[in-house]
Amino acid sequence: MIIKFAKRHFTISFLCGLLIASLGLVTSTLQAEEPNIEDDPAALDPGMESSPIEPGSNVNPGRPMAPRTPPMPAQAAAGAAAPGAPGAQTLRPGEMMFNFQEADIQAVVKTVSQITGKNFLIDPRVKGKLTIISTQPVSKNVVYQIFLAALKAQGYTAIDSASGLTKLVPLGDAKQSAQVTTGAKPRPGEQTITHVVTVQHGSASQIVPLLRPLMAPTSQISVYPPANTLIITDYADNIRNLLHIVEILDQRGGSELTIIPLKHASALDIAEVIVRLYPNVTQSAAAPGVPTGGIGEGDRVTIMPDLRTNSLLVRAENAGTISDLRALVDKLDVPAKVSGNTRVVYLRNAEAVKLAEILRGLLSGEARVQAAVANVPGRPATKSGAESSQIQADEATNSLIISAPDAVFNNLRAVIEKLDVRRAQVFIEALIAEITTDKASQFGFQWAGGSASGNNSAVTGAMTNFPASGASIAGVATNPASLAAAGGLSIAYVGKKITLSDGTSVRNLGALARALEEKNIxxxxxxxxxxxxxxxxxxxxxxxxxxxxxxxxxQAGGTTTGSxxxxxxxxxxxxxxxxxxxxxxxxxxxxxxxxxxxxxxxxxxxxxxxxxxxxxxxxxxxxxxxxxxxxxxxxxxxxxxxxxxxxxxxxxxxxxxxxxxxxxxxxxxxxxxxxxxxxxxxxxxxxxTYHFTNNRYEHMRATEKAATKEESPQLKNFKPSVIEPKPPRLSSDDEVSPDTTLGPPNISGGAAP
Structure with missing residues (x-):
């Protein structure tokens, strides 16, 4: 009986102990399955291994997946797995397991922000669930790239701003605020950027159709023909692939110089017609007034007319373009219907009246030479083109009306292009200083004395009267008041009057001392x-x-009075x-x-x-x-x-x-x-010119302001006129109404009907 009771008690104790051990194991497992990410950031890097998720596995949605093995000690979490752990993997410092199952995007963003230290701004339209499975340890940089790839799969992207804030927006809005990069290839990644690349040798317009099929529907590519530049908005990794293709295609071609001679038309006229047909036209720097341009939207072609040989110099990288150009020139290079063509040449800088005189002199000299050659015995008598040519100037429109054969007109056009250039100006600052100094001094004494004899009928005396002009002792003796008009210092003594028999009065004794110094500058x-x-x-x-x-x-008048x-x-x-x-x-x-x-x-x-x-x-x-x-x-x-x-x-x-x-x-x-x-x-x-004008204008304003006095009490309502500030300069971007009177640059019209 005792033995049976002992066996039953042992069995009950064994079962209770087994139950308590099982409860402890379950509690440990539950604690490992639900780490507190907010309170313990170290739980994000547990340093533990994870097995692939199987269907029906017990995973808490919205939480990071819990490892199936018990948590490792603290020292193992930093680097290596616990020894003897089944399926344990070695983790290097900075690595972690990154797994999510149907997690909310905002929860994943919060986790990535804590791992990478980035600040995110989430667009309200960014919503959904993310599932990320990682069977191998990954670093922080790889975590961010995995996160960007997951966003891309959901139709979202991340854009880095200059302030250090990363914006999460839908793919359709990325091109408006994407970061712009240039130069070499951008850094790899899944972030959306805008990259600008210049095509050096090929045509950017021809490369666009080749790259567009390789891009996502939400990506964008455009071309700027004047600079032969591509503007691409896409993911950084895809842009790197596209730039690699551009490098392969952008190779220097075997462009050669081709000369197309003309028989009837002017090389300058043909060049102008060709470049006007295409939008990407530039101005030649080597020869002012000579246009160059591109043939076709994407071809890089240079055209320059040679007036001396009346031919076109063409450089192109595409042989087909040169063939098309030759065909176009052949259709344009035909003789005129009338031998005497009349054309109007509009001048840009030269004066039409003066230039017409020069051209007439040129034609008259050529006509004399041709006439002398025609008088040679044995030569047939022919009329030269110079003799039949006429040139008139229209001063109102500053243009030339030329009636001449094609050969003569081509020579005249070459001369006009050389002379019709913008002349430089000269700004001259002058300083004219005239300094005149006059200095004069006068010093001397004058004496006069006399006495009457008998009954004052005669006077005997002597006088020193100098100078001849100015105050003198004789004038003072006659009129003492004249001393007041004398300049300088004058001291005079005048004696008593002596009355002569005829009633005239004179002074019997007098003296005058005068000193004067005068200086004028x-x-x-x-x-x-x-x-x-x-x-x-x-x-x-x-x-x-x-x-x-x-x-x-x-002239004596006709009247009887003799006026x-x-x-x-x-x-x-x-x-x-x-x-x-x-x-x-x-x-x-x-x-x-x-x-x-x-x-x-x-x-x-x-x-x-x-x-x-x-x-x-x-x-x-x-x-x-x-x-x-x-x-x-x-x-x-x-x-x-x-x-x-x-x-x-x-x-x-x-x-x-x-x-x-x-x-x-x-x-x-x-x-x-x-x-x-x-x-x-x-x-x-x-x-x-603007600099000198603005300098003088401001100088006049300052002078006028300094000379303007304050308002006078007597003229309370009087307001003096002032020089207004100089109007702003008209920039090249401002719209200016075109002058249709002058027509197109330099030439208009054609053969006379």
Whole structure:
């Protein structure tokens, strides 16, 4: 009985222990299946192995998949699996197992953000479930690429912004905000980017149809023909594959130079017709006014007319393009219906009237040569094309009307293209300084004395009366008030009056001492600026138009009174500052200038009539050569005049010291200095012209502002006029209404009907 009870108690204890052990194992398994990601980020890198998911496996949806093996110790999670663990894999530092089963996208984004440290901005339209199965350990970088691939499968993508924020958006919106890259191949990845690549040798337009089938429907590719550039928006990995294909296709072709001679038409006209047919037309830098262009949308073709041989120089990489070009030229190169063609050539820069005279002289010289050749015995008499050619100028439209055979017209067109070029300009800064100094001094004594004899019927006396002009002792004795009009310091003593028998009164004793020093300085400074074309004269005048009498005539009238009709002829002349300059730009940046400078003024009038006017004139005329931007000085000291006049009583005036009482000295010195400084600057670009104009405009505004006074109490409502700010410069991007009067560049019309 006791033995049976012991056996039953042992069995119950064994079963209870087995039950407790089973409960502990289940608890450990449940804890391993549900790690707290938010509280324990280390649970994301458990360092454990995972088996592939089988259908019907017990996995908690929305949570990272739990390993089937018990959790490893802490030291094993950092690198290696626990020894003896079944199916354990070796994990290197930084590696982890990355598995999700039907997990919400936002939960996966949160996990990836904690692993990679990236900040994500999720578009509200990004929704769904993700399943990621990883049987091998992966690094953090691989985790991010797996995540991007999973988003791509769901129709979403990630875009990295410049601020470091990664945006998750639908694929259709990626092209508006994708990161732009250039140069070499982009870094591999599943992120959406926009890459810009320039095709060096081939045609970008022809490569686009080859790449489009290799791209996703949501991707985009476009071409910019002027720069021969491709713009691709796609995944980075796919763009790398596309760029590899572009490298294979973008190879240098065997382009050769082809010469197409013309028999009837002008090479310049044919070239213009061809380049107008295609949009990608450029301007030749080697020969201004000669167009070059592309034949076909994607072909890289250069066309340049040779006026000397009347042929087209063509360089193309596609032999088929050259064949098409030859066929087009053959159709255009046909003789005109009428032998005397009339054409209108619109000039861009040259003056039609002057250019017509040059071309007529060219035709007349050619006609004389052909006439001399025709007079050779044995040659048939033929009329040359130059004799039958006519050239007229239309000044209103600045164009030439030319009626000439094709051969003559082609030669004239070559000359017109050479002469109808934009001429450079010269901006000249001038500084004209005139300094005049006058200095005069007067010093002396004058004496007078007299006495009456008898009954004052006669007076005996002596007088030193000098100088002849100005205050004198004789004038003071007669009129003492005249002393007030004398300049300088005048000291006079006048004696008593003596009355003569005829009633005249004179002074019997007087003395006059006079001292005067006078100094005048005149400083005339002018700073004119001139802007003129190369080899064109510029003139600036600042002064007055003064009348001068040139003749007079008196004719007796027809009346009985004998009256006369006086008649005078008057000529007006400019008096002031005149500057005339004619610059000529030479090779190497030198500027040859023909200069005429004149400074004139009206002297103090000696009368009230026009014939009494006297002008002071100082002129300078020369020719100099100055380098661009350098300063040259003209002129210098032109007058130094000294006058000294001494009047004295003989013998008495030579006495030392006391002799000053018997003499009078007048000294005058005049010195005039005129200097002209010139600084020419060559202006070739419109930007330089704008710079000089803006500088002068702001200078005038500052001068006007400084001269404007504040509002006066007497003129409360008076507002002085002010110079408004300079209007903004018209850029090349602004729309300008086209001038349809001039027609297309340089030539219009054709054979006369």
């Amino acid at each position: 005149a400083n005339i400074l002018s700073t004119p600026n001139l802007l003129t074309l190369d080899n064109a004269e510029a003139k600036i005048l600042f002064g007055q138009n003064v009348p001068f009498l040139t003749g007079s005539f008196a 006369v009709n006086p008649f005078q002829t008057i000529e007006r002349k400019d008096v002031g500052l005149t500057l005339k300059i004619k610059p000529q730009i030479s090779e190497g940046g030198g500027i040859k200038m023909q200069i005429f400078q004149e400074t004139s003024s009206v002297a103090r009038a000696t009368g009230v009539q026009a014939q009494d006017l006297i002008t002071n004139k100082r002129s300078l005329e020369t020719t100099v050569v100055v380098d661009d931007g350098n300063t040259v000085v003209l002129g210098g000291l032109i007058e130094d005049n000294t006058q000294e006049t001494t009047q004295a009583v003989p013998l008495l005036g030579r006495i030392p010291v006391l002799g000053w009482l018997f003499k009078y000295r007048d000294q005058k010195k005049t010195k005039t200095n005129l200097m002209v400084f010139l600084r020419p600057v060559i202006v070739r670009a419109p930007e330089d």
